[in-house]
Amino acid sequence: MIRRVVACLLLGSLVAFAETPKPRSYVCYRANGAVTIEGSIEDAAWSNIPWTESFVDIEGDIRPRPRFATRVKMMWDDQFFYIAAELNEPHLWATITKHDAVIFHDNDFEVFIDPDGDNHNYGEIEINALNTVWDLRLPKPYRDSGKAEDAWEVEGLKTAVKLKGTLNNPRDIDTGWTVEMALPWKAFAKLTNQSLPPRDGDQWRVNFSRVEWQHEIKLDRYVKVPKTREDNWVWSPQGVIDMHRPERWGYVQFSRGEIGKVEAKSDPLLPARDQLMVVYLSQKAFFATHKRWAATLDELKIAPALPVQLKPTADGYVASATVTIDGQRRTVSVQADSRISVTP
Numbered sequence: 001m002i003r004r005v006v007a008c009l010l011l012g013s014l015v016a017f018a019e020t021p022k023p024r025s026y027v028c029y030r031a032n033g034a035v036t037i038e039g040s041i042e043d044a045a046w047s048n049i050p051w052t053e054s055f056v057d058i059e060g061d062i063r064p065r066p067r068f069a070t071r072v073k074m075m076w077d078d079q080f081f082y083i084a085a086e087l088n089e090p091h092l093w094a095t096i097t098k099h100d101a102v103i104f105h106d107n108d109f110e111v112f113i114d115p116d117g118d119n120h121n122y123g124e125i126e127i128n129a130l131n132t133v134w135d136l137r138l139p140k141p142y143r144d145s146g147k148a149e150d151a152w153e154v155e156g157l158k159t160a161v162k163l164k165g166t167l168n169n170p171r172d173i174d175t176g177w178t179v180e181m182a183l184p185w186k187a188f189a190k191l192t193n194q195s196l197p198p199r200d201g202d203q204w205r206v207n208f209s210r211v212e213w214q215h216e217i218k219l220d221r222y223v224k225v226p227k228t229r230e231d232n233w234v235w236s237p238q239g240v241i242d243m244h245r246p247e248r249w250g251y252v253q254f255s256r257g258e259i260g261k262v263e264a265k266s267d268p269l270l271p272a273r274d275q276l277m278v279v280y281l282s283q284k285a286f287f288a289t290h291k292r293w294a295a296t297l298d299e300l301k302i303a304p305a306l307p308v309q310l311k312p313t314a315d316g317y318v319a320s321a322t323v324t325i326d327g328q329r330r331t332v333s334v335q336a337d338s339r340i341s342v343t344p
Contacts, residue, residue, distance in 0.1 A: 013240055014281040017248070017274075020060055020239030023205075024250040025264035026052055028074040029257070031082065037180045039131075039162030041073065041084040048259050049073045049084075052235055055210060060237035068176070070109075070210045070233055076254055078197055080158075080182040085109050087210060088176040092167050093222040094129040100150045103127065103134040104230070109179050110209040114246045115192035117205040120339045122246055123191055125154065129177050131161045137190070141244040143284075144337040156184035170217040198254040203267065207249035208235040247277050247340070269332055269342060272321040275304040276334040279319040283336065293317050293336065 027050070035045045055070040057063035068088040075082045087109060094106045103126035104110070114122035119141065126134040137152035159181050165174020185196040195202065212231040215222045232241060236250035255262045267273075282300040283293055294300045295312050309320045316336025322329055333341050 014278065014285065016059070016239035017277060017281060020237055020248060022270065023248060024053060024236040025253065025266075026050075026074060026206075026250060027253050027255050027257075027262045027264050028076055028081075029255050029259045029262070031075045031077045032259075035075070035077070035080070035082055035182065037158040037160050037182050039160035039178055039180050041086065041178050041180060046073055046075075046084055049075050050260065052208075055208070055233040055235055056237050058209070058232035058234045058238050058241055058243070060239055066210075066212075066231065066233040068212065070208075072208050072235060074252060076197060078185075080184055081197075083111060083179075083181040083183070083208075085179040085208070086176065087178070089165075090173050090175075091170065091215065091222065092129055092163055092165050092174045092177060093215070094132070094167060096128055096132050097130055099132065100134050100136070101132070103132060104211040106130075106211075107213055108211045110211070110243070111181070112207045112209070112243060112246070112249060113183075113188070113191070114205040114249065115188055115194055117203075117246070118340050119246045120337075121191050122205075123152070123154070123188070124148075125157070125181070125183075127159055127161070127179060127181075129161055129163060129167060131159055133157070133159055138244065140337055140339065141246065143242070143244065146244075152190070154183055154187040156187065158182040168222065170220060170222055200256040201253065201265070203251045203253045203265070205246055205249040206252040207238075207243065207246075209233070209243050247273060247338075268325045269323065269330065272306055272323050272332040273340060275306045275308060275321055276319050276332060276340065277338075278302060278304060279308060279310065280334050280336075280338055283317065283319075 052072045070087050073084045096106050106128040108126050108128045111125040122138055124136050135154045137149045138146050140146035162178045164176050210233045214225040214228050216225055238245050238248045253264050282302050286294045293316055306321045311318050318333050318335055320331050320333040322331045331343050
């Protein structure tokens with residue numbers, strides 16, 4: 001019975017993956033001058049930097065639009081990756097003050113970054129309205145038995161928040177809060193072998209999340225509504241309630257071009273990546289039922305749109321698809337732990 005339930009849940013993830021829109025894209029332009037991290041995004045440094053689209057529910061259009069608007073700006077220079085967020089919020093509250101505590105127990109803003117897009121070895125940063133930070137590294141996603149490493153620190157990280165209202169005061173109505181971050185490129189050296197800072201045109205997989213709890217007011221204090229789960233609002237929808245699916249994160253393209261004049265490139269490998277993730281999710285469901293990996297696509301009862309080779313290995317399998325881009329053949333592969341690799 002348990003196996004059937006798990007298999008059904010995994011098949012549900014497969015359906016959600018297939019129905020989730022393509023990841024969103026954003027062109028991240030170079031800063032024109034010095035950037036001061038003070039929580040305000042009304043200064044000149046941010047004035048002509050484009051906003052992302054407004055956040056949506058983590059599951060996408062099958063859920064209602066978020067109650068409060070959220071959006072982000074990004075820019076970069078030779079030292080830092082800059083992120084600014086604007087979160088509309090009529091009731092500002094926060095309680096956590098300890099670094100590396102579980103910040104999403106408060107309302108928070110979260111950043112997820114996988115520089116090389118391999119689904120493994122990525123960073124996460126969470127921050128609340130008290131400017132308390134939790135930074136952690138995931139060697140691989142939780143779904144693949146990954147364990148968070150709280151000891152990982154974004155050395156040199158700069159953060160600030162600005163409140164548009166009063167904190168922890170239920171007697172008034174607030175406007176919201178803004179966040180500024182400066183992430184040093186050197187902090188990503190433990191996550192990737194790619195160029196740091198990125199080169200013109202490089203694309204990283206990035207996503208943003210906002211956790212919002214429903215609350216009530218008791219004895220002049222904010223209290224979470226009992227037995228009510230949090231809302232998860234994101235930039236690029238995941239299709240399921242799980243931010244740790246890097247294959248659905250958005251694309252951030254770093255540019256040295258004129259602000260507003262560069263178009264985001266589509267990832268020519270995305271169709272192959274998506275097909276291989278269908279194989280991966282199908283294998284997870286198959287394993288939950290049969291306690292072994294399928295040896296053929298026929299066993300999985302799927303017919304990928306691209307030719308896929310499935311090869312059993314000592315620790316699972318490797319599924320691969322080869323595509324031709326600008327006359328060059330490139331092979332994309334996925335392993336049983338969801339790690340994606342590209343050769344050459």
